[in-house]
Amino acid sequence: MPDLMVDFIISFDGYAAADGWPGFWGMEGPEYLGWVSSGPEYEHTALMGATTYRLMSGFAAQSSDDPGFAEMNALPKVVFSSTLEAPLAWTNTELVDGDAVEAVRDLKQSSPRSLRTIGSLTLCRSLLRAGLVDRFRVVVFPVITGATGRERIFDGYPDVTLDLVESRTFDGRLQLLEYVPTVLDGPPRAGG
Numbered sequence: 533m534p535d536l537m538v539d540f541i542i543s544f545d546g547y548a549a550a551d552g553w554p555g556f557w558g559m560e561g562p563e564y565l566g567w568v569s570s571g572p573e574y575e576h577t578a579l580m581g582a583t584t585y586r587l588m589s590g591f592a593a594q595s596s597d598d599p600g601f602a603e604m605n606a607l608p609k610v611v612f613s614s615t616l617e618a619p620l621a622w623t624n625t626e627l628v629d630g631d632a633v634e635a636v637r638d639l640k641q642s643s644p645r646s647l648r649t650i651g652s653l654t655l656c657r658s659l660l661r662a663g664l665v666d667r668f669r670v671v672v673f674p675v676i677t678g679a680t681g682r683e684r685i686f687d688g689y690p691d692v693t694l695d696l697v698e699s700r701t702f703d704g705r706l707q708l709l710e711y712v713p714t715v716l717d718g719p720p721r722a723g724g
Contacts (some may be wrong), residue, residue, distance in 0.1 A: 533640055535666040536647040537576075537658045542670050547681030548653065561703030564671070576646040578604075580634065584614035584651035584671045589622040608645070610635070612655055613723055633662045640664065641687055653685060660715060668694060669710040671702070691716040 536595040542548060543557065550557065561627075580588065588604075595601045612632035620627050628635045632655055641649060649656050659665050694711035701707055 534643050534646045534651075536579075536636065536640060536659065536664055537669055538649050538665050539669040540651075540656075540670045541673060542685055543673055543675045543677045543681060545676045545678055545681060547677050547683050548651065548683035548685050550675075550677035551682060552680055553675075553677065555629055557673045557677070559675065559703075559705065560671050561706070564702035564706050567702060572716065575647045576607070577639070578607050578609045579639075579647055579652070579655065580602045580609065580611055580652050581632075581652040582611065582616050582648045585609075585611045585613065585616065585620070585622070586627070588650060589620075589625075592622060610639070612652075632662065633658055637662070653683060657688055659679040660692065660713065663715055665712060665713055667697070668692075668713045669708065670696075671710065672707045674705050674707075675712055 540548065541556065543550065548623065559646045590600045590606055605623045607624060609622065610628055611620060611625055612628050612635065614629050616627055616629075636647065636659055649659070656665075660668075693714045694710065695714070696711055698710035699708060
């Protein structure tokens, strides 16, 4: 059965983006970009919601000569939306307008590839609550965007414990943290 990984880039204070800041908060470096565009990162099926689809498909259309987007275009992609209509313009993209949790549960049983989310905060929350997430990975960018930050990533999440399984530093400043999540049914108890 393929694993499902939730994958985020975040500011130190937990935002997905910030007004007035460039993409990657202007801090992407060659080591990180090389890792992002490396082959093993593209051996999965990408899962996303409508907002992320609109954003990423627009980037892909504008950056068709970029090698990273060429690999992304080749990836199988599944978009969960009740507002988009088939056929979708982005190559290798399937639209699912039904229940995302049930569709991902089915994909985990039938897909030959691992599954990874791209952005899609609401989708990720739903998948985590349903117990479908096997890995949770964040790359922390060393910025605090308290005044301009938007889209707080972890608001609305259930309580979750995280067991660290991998960590890495890129370009001497970006920190990758990969965890196995366990969703808690209630508040944790002291002393076990």
